[in-house]
Amino acid sequence: MAGDVLxxxxxxxxxxxxxxxxxxxxxxxxxxxxxxxPIDAYLARVRxxxxxxxxxxxERPWDRAWLDYQEEIALRHTGAKKNRADGVHAPERIPLxxxxxxxxxITATVRDFLAQxxxxxxxxxxxxxxxxxxVTLSVALWSRPYAGEEW
Amino acid sequence: MAGDVLxxxxxxxxxxxxxxxxxxxxxxxxxxxxxxxPIDAYLARVRxxxxxxxxxxxERPWDRAWLDYQEEIALRHTGAKKNRADGVHAPERIPLxxxxxxxxxITATVRDFLAQxxxxxxxxxxxxxxxxxxVTLSVALWSRPYAGEEW
Numbered sequence: 623m624a625g626d627v628l629x630x631x632x633x634x635x636x637x638x639x640x641x642x643x644x645x646x647x648x649x650x651x652x653x654x655x656x657x658x659x660p661i662d663a664y665l666a667r668v669r670x671x672x673x674x675x676x677x678x679x680x681e682r683p684w685d686r687a688w689l690d691y692q693e694e695i696a697l698r699h700t701g702a703k704k705n706r707a708d709g710v711h712a713p714e715r716i717p718l719x720x721x722x723x724x725x726x727x728i729t730a731t732v733r734d735f736l737a738q739x740x741x742x743x744x745x746x747x748x749x750x751x752x753x754x755x756x757v758t759l760s761v762a763l764w765s766r767p768y769a770g771e772e773w
Numbered sequence: 774m775a776g777d778v779l780x781x782x783x784x785x786x787x788x789x790x791x792x793x794x795x796x797x798x799x800x801x802x803x804x805x806x807x808x809x810x811p812i813d814a815y816l817a818r819v820r821x822x823x824x825x826x827x828x829x830x831x832e833r834p835w836d837r838a839w840l841d842y843q844e845e846i847a848l849r850h851t852g853a854k855k856n857r858a859d860g861v862h863a864p865e866r867i868p869l870x871x872x873x874x875x876x877x878x879i880t881a882t883v884r885d886f887l888a889q890x891x892x893x894x895x896x897x898x899x900x901x902x903x904x905x906x907x908v909t910l911s912v913a914l915w916s917r918p919y920a921g922e923e924w
Contacts, residue, residue: 700923701923715923717920717923717924718913718916718919718920718923718924719913719914719916719917719920719924722873722909722912722913722916723909723910723913725876725909726905726906726909729905730902730905751881754877754880754881755877758873758874758876758877759874761873762869762870762873762874763870765869765870765873765916765919765920766870768869768916768919768920768923768924769868769869769870769916769919769920772851772852772866772868772869772919773868773869773870773919
């Protein structure tokens with residue numbers, strides 16, 4: 623259900639999240655080159671994948687292919703693969719503390735979007751709880767390469 | 774405010790969380806000795822510290838001493854210090870994925886307790902959001918020893 627509800631709002635959701643990142647210099651720097659300027663093409667490519675993550679989380683079965691792609695996303699936050707897929711020279715990893723901390727804004731900001739399609743308060747709450755669980759699961763999966771055998 | 778509200782309910786909150794752990798063999802095993810039986814004294818000592826974490830999170834300033842204690846809690850989840858404070862021979866670490874995943878139940882289960890003291894729906898929501906942020910912050914801090922320089 624959350625897929626039907628968020629599907630046509632994904633760009634608006636991304637606007638909120640990108641606005642949040644853009645307004646915090648300590649976050650936007652992970653998208654910046656050696657000169658300190660944000661790399662627009664990199665921001666755009668990551669944004670497209672971020673949107674795909676939302677759609678996949680809502681619509682796809684969480685099967686082996688989905689799980690494998692979460693591992694790819696995880697690696698692209700770390701020194702193993704960040705920057706390579708996009709051929710950029712931004713900082714070489716997203717610190718794990720930011721990945722974990724993002725659970726809060728990525729969850730809290732979605733409720734208003736879930737409430738846009740005329741569902742009852744109770745249905746919106748249920749979708750929001752499902753979203754919160756799904757975000758937490760994603761971050762648990764993305765934490766794998768940071769922790770090695772302690773994962 | 775959440776401190777006044779949760780203060781006399783901490784044992785009830787812990788009953789819920791311990792019930793959750795106890796009902797999942799893949800979780801309770803981290804409190805079990807080599808024979809596979811949960812170690813009651815260990816469970817009790819961890820429970821007391823878990824309650825202290827709740828009270829500290831609600832009532833204390835998040836100063837250097839608080840931050841240092843979060844690092845101690847973090848280490849006690851890992852091979853560096855788990856079991857030592859309590860002189861037990863349980864599994865030597867809590868995998869990071871469980872620490873991250875716990876953000877969900879530790880957040881979701883607290884709303885009903887926050888609603889017990891006659892506050893408005895809006896005040897309960899505000900306290901619940903503050904609690905969610907505080908739990909997420911705690912887990913971000915506890916993830917430090919797992920990630921080393923990638924934290």
